[in-house]
Amino acid sequence: MERELANIKDTVNEMWRLVISQLEKAKQSFLTGDVDLGHEVMSRERRINAYELKIDSDCENYIALFAPVAVDLRLVLSLIKISNTLERIGDFANGVAIHVVKDDCIAFTKALSEELRMEELFDVLLRMLTDSFVLLQSENTQLVGRILAQDDTVDQIYDDSIEVLSNYLANHTDQTPCGLKTLLLIRKLERIGDHCSNIVEEIVFYVDAKVLKHGGKTVPLDRESKE
Amino acid sequence: MERELANIKDTVNEMWRLVISQLEKAKQSFLTGDVDLGHEVMSRERRINAYELKIDSDCENYIALFAPVAVDLRLVLSLIKISNTLERIGDFANGVAIHVVKDDCIAFTKALSEELRMEELFDVLLRMLTDSFVLLQSENTQLVGRILAQDDTVDQIYDDSIEVLSNYLANHTDQTPCGLKTLLLIRKLERIGDHCSNIVEEIVFYVDAKVLKHGGKTVPLDRESKE
Amino acid sequence: MIKAESIDFYYGEYHALKNISMQMEPNTVTALIGPSGCGKSTFLRLFNRMNDLIEGTRLEGKCWVDGVDIYDKSVDVDELRKRVGMVFQKPTPFPKSIFENVAYGLRVNGIKDKKFIAQRVEESLRGAALWDEVKDKLKKSAYELSGGQQQRLCIARSLAISPSVLLMDEPASALDPISTSKIEELIYSLKEHYTIVIVTHNMQQASRVSDKTGFFMLGELIEYNDTKKIFLNPAMEETQNYITGRFG
Amino acid sequence: MIKAESIDFYYGEYHALKNISMQMEPNTVTALIGPSGCGKSTFLRLFNRMNDLIEGTRLEGKCWVDGVDIYDKSVDVDELRKRVGMVFQKPTPFPKSIFENVAYGLRVNGIKDKKFIAQRVEESLRGAALWDEVKDKLKKSAYELSGGQQQRLCIARSLAISPSVLLMDEPASALDPISTSKIEELIYSLKEHYTIVIVTHNMQQASRVSDKTGFFMLGELIEYNDTKKIFLNPAMEETQNYITGRFG
Amino acid sequence: MRMKRKKRAQWLAFALFRLLGVLVVALLIWILGFIVYQGIGVISWEFLTTGPTEGMTGGGIYPAIVGTLCLVVGSLVISFPLGVMAGIYTQEYAKKGKLVQFIRLMTNNLAGIPSIVMGLFGMTLFVNTLGFGDSILAGSLTLSLLVLPIIIRTTEEALASVPYAFRVGSYALGATKLQTIARVVLPQALPNIMTGLVLSVGRVSGETAPILFTVAAYFLPKLPTSILDPVMALPYHLYVLVTSGTDLEATRPMAYGTALVLIVLVLIVNLLAHGVRNRLGRKVKMN
Amino acid sequence: MDIKRKKRRGLQAWVSWWIEKILAASGGITAFIILLIVVFLFKEGVGLFQSPRVDEGYVLLMHSSNEVDQLSADELKGIFDEDITNWAEVGGKNQAITSLRLDQIMDRFTEEELGGEYEYLSQRMGELIATTPGVIAFVPTLYAPLDHPAVQAMTDNTIALRDFFVGKEWIPTATPVPLFGTLPLVMGTLWVSLFAILIALPLGLGVAIYLAELASPRVRSLLKPVIELLAGIPSVVYGFFGLVVLVPWVQRVLDLPVGETAFVGSLILAIMALPTLISVAEESMKKTPRALREASLALGATHWQTIYKVVVPYASSGISAGVVLGIGRALGETMAVLMVTGNAALIPHTLMQPVRTIPATIAAELGEAAAGGSHYQALFLLGAILFLMTLIVNLMAEALAKKQHNKGF
Ligand SMILES: Nc1ncnc2c1ncn2[C@@H]1O[C@H](COP(=O)(O)OP(=O)(O)OP(=O)(O)O)[C@@H](O)[C@H]1O
Numbered sequence A, B: 001m002e003r004e005l006a007n008i009k010d011t012v013n014e015m016w017r018l019v020i021s022q023l024e025k026a027k028q029s030f031l032t033g034d035v036d037l038g039h040e041v042m043s044r045e046r047r048i049n050a051y052e053l054k055i056d057s058d059c060e061n062y063i064a065l066f067a068p069v070a071v072d073l074r075l076v077l078s079l080i081k082i083s084n085t086l087e088r089i090g091d092f093a094n095g096v097a098i099h100v101v102k103d104d105c106i107a108f109t110k111a112l113s114e115e116l117r118m119e120e121l122f123d124v125l126l127r128m129l130t131d132s133f134v135l136l137q138s139e140n141t142q143l144v145g146r147i148l149a150q151d152d153t154v155d156q157i158y159d160d161s162i163e164v165l166s167n168y169l170a171n172h173t174d175q176t177p178c179g180l181k182t183l184l185l186i187r188k189l190e191r192i193g194d195h196c197s198n199i200v201e202e203i204v205f206y207v208d209a210k211v212l213k214h215g216g217k218t219v220p221l222d223r224e225s226k227e
Numbered sequence C, D: 001m002i003k004a005e006s007i008d009f010y011y012g013e014y015h016a017l018k019n020i021s022m023q024m025e026p027n028t029v030t031a032l033i034g035p036s037g038c039g040k041s042t043f044l045r046l047f048n049r050m051n052d053l054i055e056g057t058r059l060e061g062k063c064w065v066d067g068v069d070i071y072d073k074s075v076d077v078d079e080l081r082k083r084v085g086m087v088f089q090k091p092t093p094f095p096k097s098i099f100e101n102v103a104y105g106l107r108v109n110g111i112k113d114k115k116f117i118a119q120r121v122e123e124s125l126r127g128a129a130l131w132d133e134v135k136d137k138l139k140k141s142a143y144e145l146s147g148g149q150q151q152r153l154c155i156a157r158s159l160a161i162s163p164s165v166l167l168m169d170e171p172a173s174a175l176d177p178i179s180t181s182k183i184e185e186l187i188y189s190l191k192e193h194y195t196i197v198i199v200t201h202n203m204q205q206a207s208r209v210s211d212k213t214g215f216f217m218l219g220e221l222i223e224y225n226d227t228k229k230i231f232l233n234p235a236m237e238e239t240q241n242y243i244t245g246r247f248g
Numbered sequence E: 001m002r003m004k005r006k007k008r009a010q011w012l013a014f015a016l017f018r019l020l021g022v023l024v025v026a027l028l029i030w031i032l033g034f035i036v037y038q039g040i041g042v043i044s045w046e047f048l049t050t051g052p053t054e055g056m057t058g059g060g061i062y063p064a065i066v067g068t069l070c071l072v073v074g075s076l077v078i079s080f081p082l083g084v085m086a087g088i089y090t091q092e093y094a095k096k097g098k099l100v101q102f103i104r105l106m107t108n109n110l111a112g113i114p115s116i117v118m119g120l121f122g123m124t125l126f127v128n129t130l131g132f133g134d135s136i137l138a139g140s141l142t143l144s145l146l147v148l149p150i151i152i153r154t155t156e157e158a159l160a161s162v163p164y165a166f167r168v169g170s171y172a173l174g175a176t177k178l179q180t181i182a183r184v185v186l187p188q189a190l191p192n193i194m195t196g197l198v199l200s201v202g203r204v205s206g207e208t209a210p211i212l213f214t215v216a217a218y219f220l221p222k223l224p225t226s227i228l229d230p231v232m233a234l235p236y237h238l239y240v241l242v243t244s245g246t247d248l249e250a251t252r253p254m255a256y257g258t259a260l261v262l263i264v265l266v267l268i269v270n271l272l273a274h275g276v277r278n279r280l281g282r283k284v285k286m287n
Numbered sequence F: 001m002d003i004k005r006k007k008r009r010g011l012q013a014w015v016s017w018w019i020e021k022i023l024a025a026s027g028g029i030t031a032f033i034i035l036l037i038v039v040f041l042f043k044e045g046v047g048l049f050q051s052p053r054v055d056e057g058y059v060l061l062m063h064s065s066n067e068v069d070q071l072s073a074d075e076l077k078g079i080f081d082e083d084i085t086n087w088a089e090v091g092g093k094n095q096a097i098t099s100l101r102l103d104q105i106m107d108r109f110t111e112e113e114l115g116g117e118y119e120y121l122s123q124r125m126g127e128l129i130a131t132t133p134g135v136i137a138f139v140p141t142l143y144a145p146l147d148h149p150a151v152q153a154m155t156d157n158t159i160a161l162r163d164f165f166v167g168k169e170w171i172p173t174a175t176p177v178p179l180f181g182t183l184p185l186v187m188g189t190l191w192v193s194l195f196a197i198l199i200a201l202p203l204g205l206g207v208a209i210y211l212a213e214l215a216s217p218r219v220r221s222l223l224k225p226v227i228e229l230l231a232g233i234p235s236v237v238y239g240f241f242g243l244v245v246l247v248p249w250v251q252r253v254l255d256l257p258v259g260e261t262a263f264v265g266s267l268i269l270a271i272m273a274l275p276t277l278i279s280v281a282e283e284s285m286k287k288t289p290r291a292l293r294e295a296s297l298a299l300g301a302t303h304w305q306t307i308y309k310v311v312v313p314y315a316s317s318g319i320s321a322g323v324v325l326g327i328g329r330a331l332g333e334t335m336a337v338l339m340v341t342g343n344a345a346l347i348p349h350t351l352m353q354p355v356r357t358i359p360a361t362i363a364a365e366l367g368e369a370a371a372g373g374s375h376y377q378a379l380f381l382l383g384a385i386l387f388l389m390t391l392i393v394n395l396m397a398e399a400l401a402k403k404q405h406n407k408g409f
């Protein structure tokens, strides 16, 4: 029983490392304009999908066969959600690679990347992703605050980037399509930050059984008060 | 045991109806520019979050207490994912409302809405959402093809909209910020389509235990072939 | 409502229960779980003073049933046992007819009114979800029933004397899954009217039927909380280890 | 590898097994589940011809163990039973010392070499994950062991005569959860070397220990498939109803 | 009020039962006490080791003791192996069904046949038809018929109390039926079979009616030299002393002495039975 | 593949085959013995109904004018005891009866008349009978003047079944015909046994309840051996005790002419039946599942209610089997009864009379009966009756015990 759960966790770890490496490579290919690297990222995207499917089905089997409770159950439910989220993050890394490979706007984006603080954005995201990986391994919830704080940086960079882009496009009307695509790219990166936050919430739920999602507080449902 | 599961399903249904109504109202407020309606949507967003939390925790309790297997387990796992996805959809409906309420770009968007086929987009999405609701109730998987086909329409509208926007912005440089915001808005609506597809996949998994996700085909993982 | 306060219980020298305080609410199913020999049955049997039957036992602390200190000298044990029904691991119908089994508790309490008895028997059998299955063969021997039906008969027998508390010591452990699920259904429906305490080895069963769960180990009450809490996020390491199957 | 082909089995007039064909692979744990009285034990006992001990039974169809048709006239039943070990519901150690219990199977097969016996006993006890617990008290009576240890002793006893198949009829149903989980661990580790078939009432157990599961009902084999498949997405409506607890 | 009545009935009933318990003990003490009190003075080494003299108004009971011993040994040598084998057959080998039921019925009936009828039978068959005459052989055979059902039944019960699981467990290890019985079943059943043996000793040494016409000699001061000799026996001797002595006053003390010896014998047998059960019981487990 | 290895243990298989056969042979032993018993008892006894009533070598003579040619054993006894003095009483003419035995005949004649070697005895006898129309004479066949025209021998029929089974008198030594009426013996046996059980049952049941339910383990472990001991004491010792203690005691206390009565017999039998009854009842009560007992208590029943509503009913068939078994024992008990009941072959009217039981009769009389004689045969028939009585009782006990066996659990 513990063996099975450990196996699933190993698979999640592998997936996680793959996602980190995908993001890393996407960043590299983006910063250096390395199309080959971009292709590599794109080709490995399907492996991430495979991981997600495998983890999903392993977890379902695990629940069906072993009827876990308490910490085991929380872990396995968290792992399902984490793998779904990692898959999304992988998707976004793939999006970056596609952006590089398509090549039509990469020059535009790179030109602006300094101003858009793209490298910083990538670094923060990679740090978040790595930190939450460490969080799951160490189960040390003191990391949580740090990771969530980083997401604020991401949001900041994203908000700023809209302004930067508007200003730039106002002056370079011919590059509007590339501007739009770049916006979508940055938007994707911003979502990676959100997703990392979700992962952190899941880990906290697994470790402490505390619900962080939606600030942990929401309006009570009528149904609930009825019950 | 069946009672408990039925309760959870009821909660999901309520949430679903709420999300549909949110999207409906977001569409209304967007098309009519009704700020009050927008506020209403925004205020009800927290109820959706509450639903998600409740369903998550009910499902966790259900698995912990009743150790479901087979169709029961698949249903409860699907419900977890469906409620997460509905919450996302709710978020996007909320995004639409915010767009309306903030008012700074609404005029811009509305002006283009004909050309961007916004109303059609909303309608398709509402139909997808309602169809998948029906799908869950009827468990009639013949609906699946129809719903997934609608997502193609959504993608089409989205792809077109980028072009429409680029063209428009090239001529109206002063409205670049609003253009970017509108792009993000449409991007959100496009994501609703994707999410509806995800819901459909989950339902299929529940009903038939067939995995539709990722086209059902992915590269095999080395780990898998090892085992 | 039943309550134990600072209970210590000894079988001769053996300290079987250690300083246990616990309160079980009406209209609630409380499950007692824990490894074999941890004292669950002993604790349960405190409340109808079944342990009195064993020689050389000693009790410290107090037990209340519906506000009465049941180990007080003034308490009539037979009266107490009418208030506190008990169902055992193995179905134990008397070698009498189905009807007489249920009527037994009434008769030993001196009730002679035939109409009243017939009426109580029917009510009790209905309460135990058995009426439809046996209404045509009330005069038949109770041994002609299946194991699961016998167990429900035993429950009906307890219900007949209108107890306020029902104690069940592994009521389904000798039954097959189908009978087990019927008993669980029954327990669920009974909690509307009774304070129910159930000892079970089967954690799935505890999680399915109970509202609150108490976890015993080596004569101590390690944790007592809502069943949901116990099974999703127990407070104590020992509880977690036990329910997730990581023993010793 | 063991195999049944078109088995029909009768207790007198009662048709207990109906046209069952099933093949169990080596290094695999196959679980047999199903409602009480559906014929699981009967089916299991076909493979070491334990049903021969019951009078008035009749068999149609064929059974193979390691490629031999075991109901053929030329088969020596005692030899067959050495090849096919069996573990029963209740631990049944002989009233002998721990050592003698394990040595029994060797002795009745005429082995006298003391060194060899001692060595096999140790190997078997190790195989049953019991050696460390008993190595210092091999001469003690087997009854001084706990229920779970006794059951492992019975498994060791079967291992001593080097069977290729192990049949287990509810091997843990009389044990507490801790002993149960040890037995399950043991089954898992044994499958490396044996073809294991286990009958169990406990669906959780079937799902935990087995690779393949066969679902019986009213003497018929309703579904036989990978355990994962059975528990996540059974093909037959009956199976689904049974494992999800929706009986009749 | 109702409660009080319930309680009072209980109190009364229980008081009565306790009284009855005391009564039974009192009865035993009375019987034993009376005989011990009257007989203890008679017992002496001489009483136990010499034959009767002076028309049984003097001397001892040595020949009767020897005779009873001969009968015990003789009858058990016959009935024990036969009974154990019969028990093994019905319990282990015979197909459960009409035949076993019939045999068991017969065994129970044999056990219920009055000893005097057995005596009649022994007389016609062994004494007259087979021509053994009044002899140890005829008496032992008759007595062995009397204890045969006891031995068969204790054997059967002892075997039946060996859990079925042991047998199945043994078969499952490839043991044959004979091996299973010899190695698992019999060792486990032995203590209980032995108690059957010991109880038979008690029965044989106390029976009078069956030996009346098959072996017992009224007055025979010499010891037997072959199994075709008649002997005296303690119970019959007591009967004779009590009912047909020439001088009842003079023989009375002898009668008390003989009764005491008989009772001591029974006491020893009972103690032995307990001892055997306990000792063998433990030994089998530790084996 | 070694599953198929041919029976390797040739010798072993051969040995076990033989062992099996030997065991099977011994299995049938009890049935065989019972068969033998039946055969021998009846073989020895059934001759009684084929042998003449009048002792072999004797004959009854009457005047040839006498129309009576059938007399029952009772009538004959009445005639020779001179209770019956007129032929009319037994269906003949109104004529006084003159009953004559050989010695009475011989008294009527001188030695010369009879001859030195009694060579004229037969002739004299013929004359005597011829002159006495109301005569009936019981004489040895050797001397019977059967060819004398005035003499007729009474048709000698065999002993009637009816006389045996419902005859009210048991006088096996009576002449001219012994009386083998078994009714008093059967009645005596039944009376003594039934009263014994009536005394023993409440006592035994009470003690059994005490032992099974009330006694502490220590008391129980003390009492059980005591009861076993009581069961083991030989019956002669009980008889002896009864004779020297109970008989005088009963005689004194109840002020009876004799102390040896059916009552003392029942008392001794009751004491002897107690241990069996107690242990059977106690065992079947102990078999009541603990769970059943607790279930009753848990329903608020008192301990006493639990005993009589649950425990005793549960054990009832076991208890009745014990009772029936006790009756069987009592029926067949020989020595103790023989020593204390007085042994008068009368149909008992009160318990305070001496009675004689079947086993006591056999024990007391077999030694004196000539082998093969009608007395001997009658005793064997008594044995057969006893055998049948106990057989019936045993079958009943069996049936009852089986009932308990079938009860649930
Ligand atoms: N009558 C008794 N005399 C002495 N010790 C006893 C007695 N009954 C129980 N015990 C001991 O008290 C402890 C608690 O027993 P109890 O029956 O309450 O355990 P339990 O938790 O119900 O176990 P299980 O799950 O096996 O029923 C055990 O160690 C047991 O050995």
Ligand SMILES: Nc1ncnc2c1ncn2[C@@H]1O[C@H](COP(=O)(O)OP(=O)(O)OP(=O)(O)O)[C@@H](O)[C@H]1O
Pocket (backbone or CB within 6 Å): D011, D014, D016, D034, D035, D036, D037, D038, D039, D040, D041, D042, D043, D054, D201
């Ligand atoms: N010795 C027997 N004689 C007659 N019928 C029998 C015998 N053993 C079993 N049966 C019947 O055969 C059917 C199958 O019995 P079996 O013991 O194989 O069921 P099972 O599936 O093992 O049930 P359980 O789960 O209760 O052990 C039952 O209906 C039972 O009544």
Ligand SMILES: [Mg+2]
Pocket (backbone or CB within 6 Å): C040, C041, C042, C169, C199
């Ligand atoms: Mg218990």
Ligand SMILES: [Mg+2]
Pocket (backbone or CB within 6 Å): D040, D041, D042, D169, D199
């Ligand atoms: Mg079975």
Ligand SMILES: O=P([O-])([O-])[O-]
Pocket (backbone or CB within 6 Å): C041, C089, C170
């Ligand atoms: O000791 P148990 O309560 O499990 O029978």
